[in-house]
Amino acid sequence: MTLAIGDIHGCHVSLQTMLDLIQPSTEDQIITLGDYVDRGPDSKRVIEILLDLKKSHSYIHLMGNHEIQMIRALEAPHHMDRFLDPMCGGQETLDNYGGSFESIPTEHWDFITSAKLYHETESHIYVHAGLSESTPMEDQEPETLYYKRFYQGKAHFSGKPYICGHTIQGDLPTNNGHSICLDTCAYGGGWLTALDTDTHQCWQTNERGQSREISI
Numbered sequence: 001m002t003l004a005i006g007d008i009h010g011c012h013v014s015l016q017t018m019l020d021l022i023q024p025s026t027e028d029q030i031i032t033l034g035d036y037v038d039r040g041p042d043s044k045r046v047i048e049i050l051l052d053l054k055k056s057h058s059y060i061h062l063m064g065n066h067e068i069q070m071i072r073a074l075e076a077p078h079h080m081d082r083f084l085d086p087m088c089g090g091q092e093t094l095d096n097y098g099g100s101f102e103s104i105p106t107e108h109w110d111f112i113t114s115a116k117l118y119h120e121t122e123s124h125i126y127v128h129a130g131l132s133e134s135t136p137m138e139d140q141e142p143e144t145l146y147y148k149r150f151y152q153g154k155a156h157f158s159g160k161p162y163i164c165g166h167t168i169q170g171d172l173p174t175n176n177g178h179s180i181c182l183d184t185c186a187y188g189g190g191w192l193t194a195l196d197t198d199t200h201q202c203w204q205t206n207e208r209g210q211s212r213e214i215s216i
Contacts, residue, residue: 001028004126005194006165006173006182007064008032010040010092014192015049017205022194026057031119033165033182034064034128037112039089040187041207044096047108054111063115064128065146065166066090071113074101089187117145124197125156129166130179133157150174150181163197173202175216 003024008015024030036050037043053059070090073083083090097103119126120137130148131140133156150167155178165183173193174181184204186192191204195216205211 007035009187010043011186012042012045014205034062035066037093038066043093125162
């Protein structure tokens with residue numbers, strides 16, 4: 001099984017409920033699509049769960065726009081206002097770590113900064129936000145991968161469908177045939193969505209500990 005998990009945004013109950021529900025084996029490939037931090041109740045706990053997952057499973061984590069905004073805020077002071085803007089939710093993340101960047105453990109920073117821009121297999125492409133349909137993945141502009149909206153996307157010239165998050169879809173993920181968006185607003189009272197990209201079975205969990213299964 002190849003399992004893709006959409007935007008988590010600090011929703012640690014949803015994430016742990018998802019992993020307990022699916023119980024992926026060590027032979028399964030797990031890919032998280034970015035946006036681990038900001039807005040939700042406990043970004044620190046989310047990264048702790050994912051670090052534990054990385055130790056025991058085949059796991060790839062992608063860079064989301066909220067991770068890159070966090071990195072830029074630390075590296076360049078003029079990016080701090082954007083990170084701390086209530087729309088971004090960076091203050092919630094800092095609060096989870098005791099109020100400052102200096103309190104963030106090195107292991108957590110290493111996790112954030114080592115995130116991949118994309119992951120490509122023989123059958124699928126995995127990105128946080130979107131891609132340029134006429135450009136090979138190795139030549140994609142990072143800002144496109146971080147920020148492009150799902151409704152702007154077209155089929156990639158490779159013929160491979162791409163799996164993404166970033167653009168909220170409401171309660172259910174959207175399958176356009178050439179692309180699937182898994183952002184179902186876990187932090188805003190919605191669902192965290194995971195997709196088996198081989199079978200199109202989906203699991204959804206929320207911060208109330210509820211779960212359900214759907215197919216798309």
